Amino acid sequence: MKITVNGETHTFESGMTVQDLLDVLDYGSQNGGLAVAVNDEVIKQQQWPSYALSGKDRVEIIHATQGG
Amino acid sequence: MSSKLTIADRTFNSRLIIGSARFPNPDTMGRAIEASGAEMVTVAIRRVNLKNKEQDQENILNYINREEYFLLPNTAGCFTAKDAVLTAQLAREALETNWVKLEVIGDDDTLFPDVPELLKAAEQLLADDFIVLPYCNDDPVTCRKLSDMGCAAVMPLGAPIGSGMGIRNPYNLQIIREQIAVPLIVDAGVGTASDAARAMELGADGVLMNSAISQAKHPVKMARAMKLAIEAGRLAWEAGRMPRRLYAKASSPIEGVIETSPDD
Numbered sequence: 001m002k003i004t005v006n007g008e009t010h011t012f013e014s015g016m017t018v019q020d021l022l023d024v025l026d027y028g029s030q031n032g033g034l035a036v037a038v039n040d041e042v043i044k045q046q047q048w049p050s051y052a053l054s055g056k057d058r059v060e061i062i063h064a065t066q067g068g
Numbered sequence: 069m070s071s072k073l074t075i076a077d078r079t080f081n082s083r084l085i086i087g088s089a090r091f092p093n094p095d096t097m098g099r100a101i102e103a104s105g106a107e108m109v110t111v112a113i114r115r116v117n118l119k120n121k122e123q124d125q126e127n128i129l130n131y132i133n134r135e136e137y138f139l140l141p142n143t144a145g146c147f148t149a150k151d152a153v154l155t156a157q158l159a160r161e162a163l164e165t166n167w168v169k170l171e172v173i174g175d176d177d178t179l180f181p182d183v184p185e186l187l188k189a190a191e192q193l194l195a196d197d198f199i200v201l202p203y204c205n206d207d208p209v210t211c212r213k214l215s216d217m218g219c220a221a222v223m224p225l226g227a228p229i230g231s232g233m234g235i236r237n238p239y240n241l242q243i244i245r246e247q248i249a250v251p252l253i254v255d256a257g258v259g260t261a262s263d264a265a266r267a268m269e270l271g272a273d274g275v276l277m278n279s280a281i282s283q284a285k286h287p288v289k290m291a292r293a294m295k296l297a298i299e300a301g302r303l304a305w306e307a308g309r310m311p312r313r314l315y316a317k318a319s320s321p322i323e324g325v326i327e328t329s330p331d332d
Contacts, residue, residue: 005118006115006116006118007115008118008119025118026121027116030127032129033127033128033129033162033163034116034162035113035158035159035161035162036158036161037154037157037158040150040154042154042157042158042160042161044161045161060115060154060158061115061116061118062113062114062115062116062158062162063113063114063116063127063128063129063162064111064112064113064127064128064129064139064141064159064162064163065111065112065113065114065126065127065128066088066089066090066091066097066111066112066126066128067087067088067089067110067111067112067113067114067128067141067142067144068087068088068089068090068110068112068142068144068229068230068278068279
């Protein structure tokens with residue numbers, strides 16, 4: 001399936017969960033400060049291991065940075 | 069000692085809120101925040117860099133201790149209510165706080181707010197149980213709408229973000245102070261200590277600043293100056309200034325002045 005992550009298109013196996021995605025992108029063991037939205041909806045951390053992504057999903061992975 | 073600052077369900081000793089951006093390096097940022105006495109620090113919400121983890125805009129949690137400072141996420145960079153609302157929701161998840169500094173920008177050059185989108189975003193976030201601190205222009209009508217709908221504070225600008233121009237419209241800020249009861253935080257445009265003191269003398273409950281400190285030649289020194297300025301301005305406000313007059317009123321008594329012999 002093709003999904004967009006932080007504005008970039010990626011191809012992954014279907015059925016991939018949010019946690020799988022974070023692991024593949026090397027953000028899986030980040031402790032705290034991360035948040036994920038799929039198609040403009042926040043997916044809570046407890047749901048990461050169970051939420052399965054589908055084709056054409058748009059994913060945003062964010063963290064807090066310097067800001068005014 | 070002047071009174072403490074209460075916003076929503078939190079009370080702060082410091083009336084200075086500091087931003088974490090545009091510091092020359094993390095060490096200076098840490099020391100400046102400490103020198104400022106600020107207890108609340110704003111942060112932005114940004115995508116992690118997936119291509120190059122080393123070049124990632126660093127996770128601010130690596131540099132600021134959440135046990136020591138209350139982190140207030142902003143929605144900087146958002147131009148629509150939709151973007152701002154999602155950003156706030158992501159921030160809530162990432163930082164475990166329902167507090168948000170709401171910014172919905174209408175113009176790239178001035179960074180003035182898009183008022184209709186700002187009001188829409190504020191309404192949606194309030195309905196979703198956020199504590200909303202909206203950055204807005206110095207318009208008393210907008211401030212009143214934001215206050216009436218339930219925002220925890222209003223945050224009118226002193227001048228455009230990062231401009232350092234100071235308090236451009238003290239008269240509007242005075243009107244806003246008179247008309248609204250929620251905490252008033254002057255946010256944006258402060259350039260030096262006297263600007264911050266001025267804001268407090270106008271009756272502001274606090275000042276939010278970033279570039280004024282981070283872009284000073286000596287940020288740590290400026291942070292200390294700002295701390296003192298805000299304390300001084302607040303004390304002056306609480307002390308109740310003397311009235312202004314067009315004409316003079318002698319300070320020294322009129323009676324008992326000596327006379328010399330008249331010239332011939």
